[in-house]
Amino acid sequence: MTDEREQGTIRVGVLGAGGRMGAEVCKAVDGAADMKLVATVDQGDALSELTDAGAQVVVDFTTPDVVMDNLRWCVDHGVHAVVGTTGFTEQRLDQVRGWLAGKPGLGVVIAPNFGIGAVLMMQFATRAARYFESVEIIEQHHPRKLDAPSGTATHTARLIAAARAEAGLGPVPDATADEVPGARGADLDGVRVHAVRATGLVAHQEVLFGTTGETLTIRHDSYDRVSFMPGVLLAVRAVRSRPGLTLALDPLLD
Numbered sequence: 001m002t003d004e005r006e007q008g009t010i011r012v013g014v015l016g017a018g019g020r021m022g023a024e025v026c027k028a029v030d031g032a033a034d035m036k037l038v039a040t041v042d043q044g045d046a047l048s049e050l051t052d053a054g055a056q057v058v059v060d061f062t063t064p065d066v067v068m069d070n071l072r073w074c075v076d077h078g079v080h081a082v083v084g085t086t087g088f089t090e091q092r093l094d095q096v097r098g099w100l101a102g103k104p105g106l107g108v109v110i111a112p113n114f115g116i117g118a119v120l121m122m123q124f125a126t127r128a129a130r131y132f133e134s135v136e137i138i139e140q141h142h143p144r145k146l147d148a149p150s151g152t153a154t155h156t157a158r159l160i161a162a163a164r165a166e167a168g169l170g171p172v173p174d175a176t177a178d179e180v181p182g183a184r185g186a187d188l189d190g191v192r193v194h195a196v197r198a199t200g201l202v203a204h205q206e207v208l209f210g211t212t213g214e215t216l217t218i219r220h221d222s223y224d225r226v227s228f229m230p231g232v233l234l235a236v237r238a239v240r241s242r243p244g245l246t247l248a249l250d251p252l253l254d
């Protein structure tokens with residue numbers, strides 16, 4: 001263990017290792033020359049396997065209902081964490097910031113989407129937001145997904161709402177007076193979000209902007225979970241030198 005640390009190898013543990021994303025992360029870490037996969041933990045396994053194996057960074061792709069307990073454990077045990085699991089409300093993020101305040105030097109990266117194309121899609125949408133009076137988000141995922149709307153759509157809506165507010169835009173125009181519940185999607189900070197689930201899909205999102213005489217559609221598609229791996233590995237490499245909470249991948253790309 002000491003030799004590897006001296007040589008700069010990052011010792012990585014994966015939480016949710018038996019899941020769709022966790023299994024892909026295990027392969028990616030295994031294939032990275034500067035990392036060693038030291039622990040694979042899934043439902044029912046003891047978290048102490050991570051510290052027993054000397055994990056320096058833990059990657060979490062589990063479920064929204066267990067991720068906070070996992071993260072708390074990592075912070076308490078001084079293990080850096082890279083988190084892809086969804087379900088992070090502002091309240092949860094504040095809670096994580098509070099835990100980290102007592103642990104100087106410890107880093108946590110939480111990203112709603114590790115796909116580089118998805119990060120760019122969100123950046124482009126944020127840039128476009130001020131120029132269009134209308135905006136709706138349509139996210140599409142595989143039917144085994146537990147949460148709706150997706151973490152990516154929720155984050156995109158927050159970014160767009162902030163950009164609209166900064167530009168002084170009012171509410172999105174919508175005369176709907178008679179609605180079958182759900183027909184207009186969920187309202188996230190004033191942005192309508194529609195969640196589609198279908199076999200054959202992986203992870204896809206469209207942001208549709210409209211103003212008089214024109215629309216702009218910004219679309220991203222992940223056809224394979226391998227698309228998230230460059231972002232995950234980037235975060236694993238960066239997290240130890242980024243104390244505190246890093247939200248989303250943007251600061252790491254810049």
Ligand SMILES: NC(=O)C1=CN([C@@H]2O[C@H](COP(=O)(O)OP(=O)(O)OC[C@H]3O[C@@H](n4cnc5c(N)ncnc54)[C@H](OP(=O)(O)O)[C@@H]3O)[C@@H](O)[C@H]2O)C=CC1
Nearest residue numbers: 016018019020021042043061062066084085086112113114
């Ligand atoms: N940020 C990003 O880029 C991406 C984020 N995601 C998010 O990642 C999460 C996982 O997605 P996905 O891999 O598709 O889901 P899966 O259901 O395939 O994987 C979750 C895994 O976590 C396991 N698990 C459940 N509870 C625990 C626990 N307490 N400790 C350890 N492992 C546990 C599950 O075991 P069991 O099945 O036995 O319950 C399962 O193996 C979701 O929130 C999803 O939205 C997904 C893709 C990309």
Ligand SMILES: O=C(O)C1=N[C@H](C(=O)O)C[C@H](O)C1
Nearest residue numbers: 086112113145150151152203
């Ligand atoms: O569950 C998924 O699959 C995905 N989850 C994340 C989300 O909720 O945004 C990221 C990506 O969309 C795939």
